[in-house]
Amino acid sequence: MNSRLWLLISGLALATLQQVAFAQGMSMTLPKAIEAGSSFAIQSHGSGNATLYIVCPEQVLKRDMQLGETAVFAAGSLTSAGHYLVVLTSSTAATNGTLDVTPGKAPAELSFLAEPSRLPVDLKSGITGAVYVFDAYRNLIVTPATISFELASPGGSMQKHLVVTKDGAGWTGMDSTALQGTDTFVARIGQVSTTRVIAQVPGDPCGLKMTARQVGQRLQLVTAPVRDCRGNAVPDGTIVTFTESYHGIQSTVDVPLKRGIAEVQMPVESGATISVASGVVLGNQIGWTK
């Protein structure tokens, strides 16, 4: 390209990105917008001493300068995204402009909220993850970005959802899988990732079943190994309730699971009905006759 034409185009492009603020005997030329942390310059015009203020709730800069000078701000000077008021004052006049500092384009940090930390297996959309995307200066990146949510289950299966953020935020829902154990839940954007650990625990008992046999004057009641509907062993300590009803009398015993089963001895009563339950799950029922 012709070098003169290139210079003209460059000059026009620069003019659209810059603004000029005037006051009596002084003015300044400043960029309309810069990226957080990048270097920039503000050109002053006039003569005499002046002070430059760059002001926003999130950050403030002040610099004494001679009018006619260019104030050069090194990279890392203005790091907080915001809408800044820029004021150039001398002893006789003041002029104002505004400067937008935009978040950096490169994500550096993900604020990742994953819930719950522990849940039963086999729940549809039981796990949720929400992220906010930040740059290296902890500015929220509000331009759309694609987040990869990955949930790896103990059995090796992987769920992956791609989500485009809106106003810096994105979310997803994942299913808990059939196997108990520890899931790894990762939110990833580019080289940046954050990991959360989700514990999948067995669900409610499924197909609860007991057997009974007489031992002397007592009835020995024992459950089969208690498992959930996906075959995961229900943890020891889970309460199993045995209920014996006879002649209008009812006896109830709560027993914690030990080594996967629950067992108890109850009085032998001819004509008794014995049932077993765990939480809201009912097991089988036995009618006992001598």
Added chain:
Amino acid sequence: MISVKPLLLLCAVFSTASCMGAAQATVRVEPANLQGPRALEKQTAAAAIRDYLQSWQSLSAALEQNRADLLNADFVGTAKEKLTDTIKEQKSFGIHTRYVDRAHDLQIVFYSPEGLSIELIDEVKYDVEVLHKNKLTTRQHMSARYVVVLTPAEVRWRVRVFQAVPE
């Protein structure tokens, strides 16, 4: 979703008092435009907006008096750290700033699935004064589009992200 009737009520309730005079900021609350699976109850939305508007009063007082402790009730995390840094810078430069919010046009845009954050957009109009050694340097009327993230604390919502973005 916030319907029209509550919207009018919110406008009445959420008139914020200016610390510099009797003028109050006008507040308009747009119906929520939520992404996310969690329903936003009216009371939750009202509480978040009430606490956010209150945070402008804290911000204004803190930056005017250069007292970071005034931020404690309403700000947390990154927002609090950045505002605290601003106060340190203002002190070192011998300046203080006076922000007076004049109008808010608010919309809640995100309620995270676990209920631990609310994001809102505020098209805010405000006045800012810059004072150097207690002498007024400039007074300007500004407008900005703020993105705000609030998180729940013990009894209120606190501002965790407070950031103006280009309109």
